[in-house]
Amino acid sequence: MIDTVFTVLSNSPIAQNTFEMVLSGDTEGIRPGQFVNLKLPGYYLRRPISVCDHGPGSLTLVYKVVGHGTELMASLEKGAALDALTGLGNGYDTSLPGEKPLLIGGGAGVPPLYALAKKLLAEGKRPAAILGFNTKSEVFYEDKFRALGLETFVATADGSYGIRGFVTDAMDVEYTYFYTCGPEPMLKAVYEKSRTSGQFSFEERMGCGFGACMGCTCKTKTGYKRVCKDGPVLTKEEIVW
Amino acid sequence: MVNTSVTLSGLTLSNPVIPASGTFGYGYEFAEIYDINCLGSFSFKGTTREPRFGNEPPRIAEAPSGMLNAVGLQNPGIDKVISEELPKLRKVFHKPVVANISGFSIDEYVECCGRIDKEEGVGLVEVNISCPNVHNGGMSFGTSPESAAQVTRAVKAVTRKPVYMKLSPNVTDIAAIARACEDAGADGISLINTLMGMRIDLKRRAPVIRNVTGGLSGPAVFPVALRMVWQVYEAVNIPIIGMGGITTAEDVMEMMLAGAAAVEVGAANLVDPFASKKIVEALPAVMEKYHIENLTDIIGGAHHG
Structure with a gap:
């Protein structure tokens, strides 16, 4: 987990209620299937968003506007700073x-x-x-x-x-x-x-996003797992519906 | 040089900052990102006799300047905590830890507190009689002076380490409950646990949290917590660990001026994993700013006459 600040390079709609945000910043250690947890101004809890693409110094997030948090994300303009925890989840x-x-x-x-x-x-x-x-x-x-x-x-x-x-x-x-x-x-x-x-890859409402609060635990065949830290990716063999 | 150390029932902490139970796990997630030995202590995840899954999800909701949780005491149970978690914890944290114990019956509190009391590395036992997210237990022990005293007396009979009773703010007279705990032999009081609340999802026309209600924490509750610590300080002579929405070193000072001998930091750890460390690091400068040499000098310092 790294706590870092990204800068918005672009943020535009690519489909109905769906936005693509490109950010610049530290992407060290990010793997496919992981997520970043974003601190949005005016909101207490961070918002977990899956990583769509990443390269050295560049991160792409594609997100759907579903509530107030993502609505605010959609309004962010080029140059805006975003505090993020990166490298979250197993991938x-x-x-x-x-x-x-x-x-x-x-x-x-x-x-x-x-x-x-x-x-x-x-x-x-x-x-x-x-x-x-x-x-x-x-x-x-x-x-x-x-x-x-x-x-x-x-x-x-x-x-x-x-x-x-x-x-x-x-x-x-x-x-x-x-x-x-x-x-x-x-x-x-x-x-x-x-x-x-x-x-x-599963989704759940999270508190911290890094395994501390037990807010997103699910049952699996191999025990209780935190979607944020032990997941979000589970294998077919361990899933309990 | 300012002195940030404080004492809780004979236990000296290098500073008053203790991450609160349920926001710090057993320490490992945080030990991965910083040396948690900078903390005064930390209160580990509320532990019960049996392993518990907790409540069905969703367990978390956003709130203005805070959050709701209804985790419901998920924990691996006292056996595993003693055999697995504590040995692991000791590798990353070398100071005495606060053992947070929950229960659904007096017997369970007695068994768990008695066992954890014998563990090396446990500095004090914090007895949670205030969890709002479980049924037939938890908070129901903390909402009347009689039952709070009953748990206190039973736990005190089987422990040697200091026993701090963690109280619920969801009561009409917090001072009476604190006094009952003191009279029953408690060494100290921890407060506040979370405030019961809820949110409703407009799209689904249903509560956001599956458990319907959850516990509110975060900066939103700080003034309530401060008021309750103030009231309890006026009511008892035993030390108080103050908590509820603490986010900054200034909040720590306010809480201590209201009467807290040490503080716990909760929700802040979840939105900023470095929050407790930052508060520890900011304390000396804030003390200097307000001309405080020894932090213990300000405990209850806002009560005049």
């Missing part, structure tokens, strides 16, 4: 996926899979992606996943774009392992449909 383990991992993201769960895709590619794997959204106006990053060279499927629940239905309706492809992030009902559907082992 995805890329030592297991075999040749052809499948990335399955739903809505605000899509962003962390982008950094993961880059890492898997760098390790010589051939990932594919299924991105699920409610409707066409909410679709984002399809082109970015394609630009990385991933075979990319998009599903919308109302059928306004791509495959009509849910991410699970696009899962009849060949894969050796999977990684998924999205709302819990989607994660559960992926769990039931999946034919291989995989990793799931």
Whole structure:
């Protein structure tokens, strides 16, 4: 965990209620699947946001406006300073996926899979992606996943774009392992449909975000785990629904 | 050179800053980012006889200048705390620790306090009779002078180390409860635990926290905590550990002027993991600013006549 201050380089809408914020600052040690915990002016608790992409000195967050905190985030302009705790959470383990991992993201769960895709590619794997959204106006990053060279499927629940239905309706492809992030009902559907082992990234209301307050504990087959510190990524084998 | 040391029932602390139970785990998360031996002590996560999962999530909500929690005493249970957590804790913290004990019956308080009392490295026992987030236990012992005295008496009979009773602010007369604890033999009083509150999610038209209510902490409660420490200081002659929303070294001084012999820092640790360390480091300069040589000189210093 590092306590650091980022500077907003850009912050703009990329889909309905969805913003992409690019920040400059210390990104040392950040891994795909981890999150940063942001201190927003006027709010007491920090806001945990998953890391979408990161490079030396640069961090990209893609977030959905769902409440007052994210509304305030969306109003931040270039040059704004943001206090952040970084390097939080366990992140995805890329030592297991075999040749052809499948990335399955739903809505605000899509962003962390982008950094993961880059890492898997760098390790010589051939990932594919299924991105699920409610409707066409909410679709984002399809082109970015394609630009990385991933075979990319998009599903919308109302059928306004791509495959009509849910991410699970696009899962009849060949894969050796999977990684998924999205709302819990989607994660559960992926769990039931999946034919291989995989990793799931969970979301929970957090107090501290670094394992001290026990605010986000969940039950697993291997004991109680703090979503913030022992997660947010859990393996298929340990999940208790 | 200012002197920041304070004494609690014969236990000398290099400074009065103690991270509060439930905001510091067993110390490891913080020991990863700074040397926690700079702290006066710390109060470890509330421990019960049996391991507890606690409440179903969500357990946390935002509040103006504060937060609500309804963790519900998640802890590994006294056996594991003694066999696993304390040995690990001793590797990262070399000073006497405050052992925070909770319970659902007098028997449970007695068993846990009696066992933790024998542990080397425990400086004092803080008995939580004020958890607002569990049912049929916790706070129900701390809301009447009679039951508070009953727990105090029972625990005192099985302990040698100083016993501090941690009180709830969710009562009509905090002074009467503190006095009852003192009369029953308590060595000191810790206050305040969190204030019961709630939030409602407009979209779902339902409470944000699954437990419906949670405990409010953070700067929002500081004036309430200060008032209660003030009242208890006027009511008892035993030392007080004051807590509730402390965020700065100035808050520490206010709390001590109201009557606290030491302080606990809670919610602040969760939003700034370095908060307790920063307060310790800021204390000497603030003391100098207000011409204080010995911190103990100001305890209760705002009470005149």
